Amino acid sequence: MSVVFRMPRIAVFVAVAALVAACSANTAGSGDATGSGAPGKGAEAVGFIFVGPKDDYGYNQAAYEGSQAVASAYPDLEVLTAENVPEDDNAARIMNSMIAKGAKVIFATSYGHLDAALKVAAEHPDVAVVQQGNLITGTVPANAGTYFGTVYEPVYLAGIAAGKATKSDKLGYVYAFPINQTISNINAFQLGAASVNPKAKTYVVNTSSWCDPAKQAEAAANLIKQDVDVITQHQDCTATIIKATEAAGKYTVGYHADASSLAPKGWLTGSEWDWDKLYVDIVKTAIDGGFTGSKYNANYRVGFKTGENPFVQSAFGPSVAQPTKDAIATARTLLGTEQGSPFAGPLTDQDGKVRIPEGTVPDYAEIEKIDYFVSGVVGKLPK
Amino acid sequence: MSDLLTDVLSGGVRGGTAIMLAALGETLAERAGVVNLGTEGCLLVGALTGYAVAAETGSPWAGLVAGALAGAALALVHAGLVIWRRADQFATGLTLMFFGLGITSLFGVAYVGKAAPGFAPVEIPLLSDVPVLGPVLFAHDPVTYLSYLVAPLMWWWLRRSRSGLLVRTAGERADVLHLHGYRAGLIRGGAVVAGGALAGLGGAQLSTAYAHAWFEGMTAGRGFIAVALVIFAAWRPLRVVAGAYLFGALLAVAPVLQARGHAVNQFAMDALPFVITLLILAVIGRRTLRAAPQELRRVFESSSSN
Structure with missing residues (x-):
């Protein structure tokens, strides 16, 4: 099942304004509710945020198509997507709103979404947050990671x-x-x-x-x-x-x-x-409870040497x-x-x-x- | 060196045309006593409508007309709210800008990356061979050539024609119009709508003749550059043209230098038009207001704290 949030920038702006109050209250407590140690396990929803429109004949469209591959691989999973998500704190708010809707695996697909992704990961230890294309410097949190192809x-x-x-x-x-x-x-x-x-x-x-x-x-x-x-x-x-x-x-x-x-x-x-295989595998790893310590719980890069390059x-x-x-x-x-x-x-x-x-x-x-x-x-x- | 200058100036005309059309539209509205901060929105709806109609009909000329109409339609909303409902000009204009951004993002999705016929550069025989001036002025798309006519016509019309006089009077002494049985509101409304049409035309030039693509937010602040430009061009059409080409040239400097392998800080170059605007505004200061149409001064002064 796939639910698309249509979010032109202005809509994001308005939506965020509305969310500010709600989020400041709800982000604090919800994180430590389940300290199961298996981020993403048993997720019923997965969230994807894109920095641009889902049909730009480019980067964002490719990522969106990957999210739809997850939707077809897991028909019972609710796939939440948000387009035109800016690379700032708004991204964190939108990810939090997805988590409030039950998402336990979040894909932040733009380079500049990393800071927001790490912030959300720190607030929600039960949610696996993966980011596309950037690098986590220093220690990688147990519920976060980055992934990319060797472009x-x-x-x-x-x-x-x-x-x-x-x-x-x-x-x-x-x-x-x-x-x-x-x-x-x-x-x-x-x-x-x-x-x-x-x-x-x-x-x-x-x-x-x-x-x-x-x-x-x-x-x-x-x-x-x-x-x-x-x-x-x-x-x-x-x-x-x-x-x-x-x-x-x-x-x-x-x-x-x-x-x-x-x-x-x-x-x-x-x-x-061609993100299909990689996205589906990340979701599978998280849902099965094996995210922490997996290859995705790191700065994961896949290329001609390590296997199928996306x-x-x-x-x-x-x-x-x-x-x-x-x-x-x-x-x-x-x-x-x-x-x-x-x-x-x-x-x-x-x-x-x-x-x-x-x-x-x-x-x-x-x-x-x-x-x-x-x-x-x-x-x-x-x- | 002259080759470099030619490229910068040529890029200035190419990239300045949309700014010029939008700024001339704003000049018209302001000469009638109305500020339209929604110019960026008019550019955007013009860009999308122009591109979409060109794609659907196969005719870029139809796109151009449709772009102008779309810009006029958005400006009509501004005119309606500001003139007949007496809404605040700045608040209404800014709201319309966001409205234009939102609505074009929403309806523009179908045209992102879609192919559409557009205008190609046409070199004018003989004229395009003139050193420097040839490539700078006579190696562009037909819309750019058309745009050359707008400022002189507007200058002549405002100065010499009876209807031009009415527009100027609406901007200077609206009460005089009332004494003579004219409705200042209608004249202002007409000027704002015509100004919106020019901005819409500029947007359509951007999408069908320059970038050959639609993408949300593609005007990237050019509408605001246009509004600032009108002020420091002191509401004079011919100065607006010079200013628009100057801004176009500033935007062209970075790619011209980079394509030759020179180091350029694109981020600094991006800020340059706005820094220059601020500098000019700071230098001319209150003199800005002295050159302003009288009725416009009332609008401006109501927002300053003296």
């Missing part, structure tokens, strides 16, 4: 397609915020491209918004003007840049969703989410030649082995300094801490 792996593969396709050797990457996840993606994209085309360089433009189509239009126009002929991005809404790139006759590498219909000619490939490569576009597909298949196999990583040493940063020495293969946790651009990326991180 940079399929992005590295897409970088190979870009490196092969470019004629100007200039690739463009439009991104929202310089968070670690994005930095890893940009680096992986450049490294993938450089692995098949040493002359390829990636020009980065940031928009400081998860979705500001007008700013994106300006970013795309300027990259194209500078002779960039493959453009990719890391933002929540992707249509503007894909359309601008296609209209200019350049190549697109997608992110978050298969948007090849927006770029029938220039679509190369991309990466997209971030998968999108279908190829018409212009991608067989040798490119073969190169990508080979790289994919390599990434699944012990020695395979886009960031295997030697890795040099933009200033030519060796950051990861030859022979070293960083693990997932180390990669997420990379806070510099690798050599070949053109542009600086905002300080």
Whole structure:
């Protein structure tokens, strides 16, 4: 069963105003009611919060579809969802209202929901709260965790397609915020491209918004003007840049969703989410009472090495030649082995300094801490 | 260097057009004595309606007309409440802004990521080859070309035509209109609605000619920039144009520099239009009010504590 809360920002605003009074009273006591030590056990409802609309052809839609996979896997479970949940205290209030409705497993699906998620987890030891994409630093509470795919792996593969396709050797990457996840993606994209085309360089433009189509239009126009002929991005809404790139006759590498219909000619490939298996498994683990101490009670990352990556490569576009597909298949196999990583040493940063020495293969946790651009990326991180 | 300047200015025109149309609409309303803080809402309903109608009918021109009508409809609510019900202009305007945000989020969901036909840039032969001015002014979409006409026409109309005089009088000395048998309320209402139509047109330009997409809240504060702009352009249409392109250019600086590999702090760049607005307001201070239409001064002064 699935219940959808339609919450445009203004509705959230109003709803939150109404909730403030109720929550300040109800959050204090409800937490310690059941100190069973098995957060989420026997849950009858599960809650999901999304930072954007559930049909953005991107990140939020993928997460929403995952929540619906949980609904079909557990027909008796009530699946509560809330869209457009801001990354502040409002998120905590909305999660609390879901808990008040009986939710014992909560998925906070945006990077910036982490603080609110940890706050809610601390108030409700009987509820398992998992957060998508961020990292809990320090001790992980017994009823919390983060999970994510190693997004940079399929992005590295897409970088190979870009490196092969470019004629100007200039690739463009439009991104929202310089968070670690994005930095890893940009680096992986450049490294993938450089692995098949040493002359390829990636020009980065940031928009400081998860979705500001007008700013994106300006970013795309300027990259194209500078002779960039493959453009990719890391933002929540992707249509503007894909359309601008296609209209200019350049190549697109997608992110978050298969948007090849927006770029029938220039679509190369991309990466997209498939959360179904992971969400269902997290819910199962919690309901069975095994959350605490499980792999999900940590900063859990799944990639080509550890198993099925929830971030998968999108279908190829018409212009991608067989040798490119073969190169990508080979790289994919390599990434699944012990020695395979886009960031295997030697890795040099933009200033030519060796950051990861030859022979070293960083693990997932180390990669997420990379806070510099690798050599070949053109542009600086905002300080 | 000149290439860089060309790109910034060209981006200024591209990105400034929606701000300019909204600000000209606000100028019209304020010259008649009404402040519409709901301009952001008019931009949003124009952006969604324009995109949705373009998607449904296959004609971006139909979208443009529909966007203008939607902006006019929202402004009509403002006019009705403010003029006939004598509601507070600021409270009503802000409420309408939130209403516009909410209603477009609600009905816009179906159009997020949906394809729709839009306006493509058309280079004007010969003119677009002129150095600097060519790419800056004559390599844009048809809506931007149309928008070039709005400010001069408005300037001429306010100054030279009888109906323009009536609008100005409604903003300066509404009692005089009554003496001559005119209904100031109707004239003001007309100006507010026409202003809303211009803002709606600006919104439709944003979604069908610039971003080629609809997304909730996509105007990202441009309606508020427009309202601020009217004040420091001293309610003069031609200055509004200059100000709108200046703000557009400020928004364009970051991508222009970044696409060339220069380091830019986008967060600081984002704040720049608002910082500049504050600075200008601080510098001109009370002189702002001296340039204001008389009837508008009453509205402003009722909200200041002197």
